[in-house]
Amino acid sequence: MGSAFVRYLLQNGEEIEKVVTYDLLTYAGNLDNLKEVSEDPRHHFVRGDICNGAFVEELLRTHKIDTIVHFAAESHVDRSIENPKLFYKTNVEGTLSLLEVVRRFPEVHFHHISTDEVYGSLEEGQFTESSPYRPNSPYAASKAAADHFVRSYAKTYGLSVTLSHSSNNFGPCQYKEKFIPRMISHCFAKEVLPVFGKGINIRDWLYVEDHAEAIWLILQKGKRGENYNIGGGSEVRNIDLLHLLIEKVAKKQGENPNTYSELITFVEDRPGHDFRYALCSKKLKSELGWKPRHPFEEGVDKTVEWYAQK
Numbered sequence: 001m002g003s004a005f006v007r008y009l010l011q012n013g014e015e016i017e018k019v020v021t022y023d024l025l026t027y028a029g030n031l032d033n034l035k036e037v038s039e040d041p042r043h044h045f046v047r048g049d050i051c052n053g054a055f056v057e058e059l060l061r062t063h064k065i066d067t068i069v070h071f072a073a074e075s076h077v078d079r080s081i082e083n084p085k086l087f088y089k090t091n092v093e094g095t096l097s098l099l100e101v102v103r104r105f106p107e108v109h110f111h112h113i114s115t116d117e118v119y120g121s122l123e124e125g126q127f128t129e130s131s132p133y134r135p136n137s138p139y140a141a142s143k144a145a146a147d148h149f150v151r152s153y154a155k156t157y158g159l160s161v162t163l164s165h166s167s168n169n170f171g172p173c174q175y176k177e178k179f180i181p182r183m184i185s186h187c188f189a190k191e192v193l194p195v196f197g198k199g200i201n202i203r204d205w206l207y208v209e210d211h212a213e214a215i216w217l218i219l220q221k222g223k224r225g226e227n228y229n230i231g232g233g234s235e236v237r238n239i240d241l242l243h244l245l246i247e248k249v250a251k252k253q254g255e256n257p258n259t260y261s262e263l264i265t266f267v268e269d270r271p272g273h274d275f276r277y278a279l280c281s282k283k284l285k286s287e288l289g290w291k292p293r294h295p296f297e298e299g300v301d302k303t304v305e306w307y308a309q310k
Contacts (some may be wrong), residue, residue, distance in 0.1 A: 001113065001169055002210055003033035008212035010037045014140040016299035020044045020063050022056070023072070028175040050094040057103045060108065067109045067219060070098060071144070075115075075179050080139035081271060091142035092149070099153045108159040110150065111219060116167050116204070116229070118144040121274035128280045129165075129227050136272045147227075154225055162218050163227035167279050171208035171299060172306035179203075180300075183242055184307045187260050189248040197269035199239025202276040207299035217288045228288070231279030234296035235304030239264075244297070248304045 002023070009016050023029055025047055037043045044063065048055050050072045072078065073091050080087045095112070107244050119127040120134030137143040147163060154161040170180045186193050214230045222228060236244075242264065243257075250257040284290045294302075308309070 001166075001211060002069075003030075003173055004036060004171065004208040005069065005071070005212040005215055006043070007036055007217065008209060010040050010043060010247065012213075013216065016042060017062060018042050020046060020065060022046050022050070022059060024049050024050055028076075028177070029177075030173070033173040051097045053097045056098060057104065059099065060105055063122060066107060067111065067271075068098065068102065069111045069113065069215065069219070070095065071072060071113050073113070075118075075139065077137045077139045078177075078270065079115050080137055080142070082098060084138035084142075087138050087142040088145075091139075092145045095146040096149055099149060099159065102159055103153070105159050105223055106160075109162070109219070109224075111215065112147065112150045112152070112161065112163045113215070114147050114163055114165045114227075115140065115143050116165050116231070116277045116279050117274065118165065118260065119277075121276055122278065123276065125282035126231070126278045127165075127229065129229055129283055132262075136274055150186060151225075153170070160224050162222045162224060164215060164218055164230055165227065165279065166211050166214075166230040167204035167206045167232050167277060169206050169208045169211055171303055174208070174303075179206075179238065180241070180245065181307060183245050184249060184304055186263070187246060188253075188308065189265065190260070192265050193242060193246075193260070193263045194265050194267045195242060196267060196273060198266065199237065199242065200271060201238050201294075202235050202278075203238065203241075204231050204278050205234045205236060205241075205296060206230060207292065207294040207296075207302075210294055213293070214284060214288075214290050217284075217290050221288045223287075228277040228284045229281050230284060231281040232292055232296065233281070235276075235278055245299060245304070249308075252304060 074087045117140035135144045153159045174181045248259040
């Protein structure tokens with residue numbers, strides 16, 4: 001998501017004077033995701049850890065930064081179940097470290113990227129910005145804690161903040177542990193397509209460029225101290241999404257979809273697997289004028305094409 005936002009800013013924000021990408025480049029990081037803007041003189045890449053407050057402070061002074069958009073996070077739920085301490089360190093301690101630095105820079109605005117998973121699971125309806133927090137995984141709990149720290153620093157220390165909660169992102173450049181790129185990659189390689197449980201869990205999908213545009217609107221027009229839900233409005237059962245991906249890859253390869261459908265293998269469900277997420281984006285649409293520009297299937301087509309080239 002972070003690289004997509006950087007690309008969006010530099011390609012659409014004529015008023016942007018400088019963008020500094022600060023990234024530790026862990027296992028899921030890939031500097032190639034910024035190739036499109038590598039020659040843009042406004043872009044600067046710095047490798048570093050958000051937990052290194054002294055270095056972040058030096059960065060803010062050197063580059064005269066006025067806005068931080070905090071994407072940095074461990075985000076894969078399965079990994080959080082295996083190693084919750086890592087998620088606490090990055091998502092909670094890392095966020096707290098950044099907030100401590102921003103306390104010394106009252107002119108800096110802090111936008112925090114969060115997730116719909118902090119709200120938990122629901123059978124029907126949609127989560128709004130006032131929905132209570134009910135995180136069900138170590139990942140969701142770590143993001144919920146980070147959210148609360150951001151709000152508490154705004155209230156206690158007067159920091160200028162905004163927050164956003166998005167539904168599941170997809171699109172080019174996503175690391176292959178996530179559902180859509182994993183299934184596309186497995187299809188092209190004709191490897192087993194593992195599906196949790198019966199595949200009936202529902203997710204709301206958001207094309208990553210639409211997410212980037214929403215964040216830019218929040219930075220420009222959003223009310224300080226507020227949080228905004230960013231939902232894609234495209235709810236799909238996991239098994240139905242997989243069949244759509246199979247159809248797209250089979251067409252691309254000129255093969256029968258059944259060749260890929262035979263690779264579907266249902267595996268033991270994830271512990272505490274949330275059944276359904278759905279976000280209400282009415283606030284973002286009515287107050288800031290946002291709407292997703294990419295229909296779901298168009299986004300899927302672009303995503304399949306991107307991975308086909310890889």
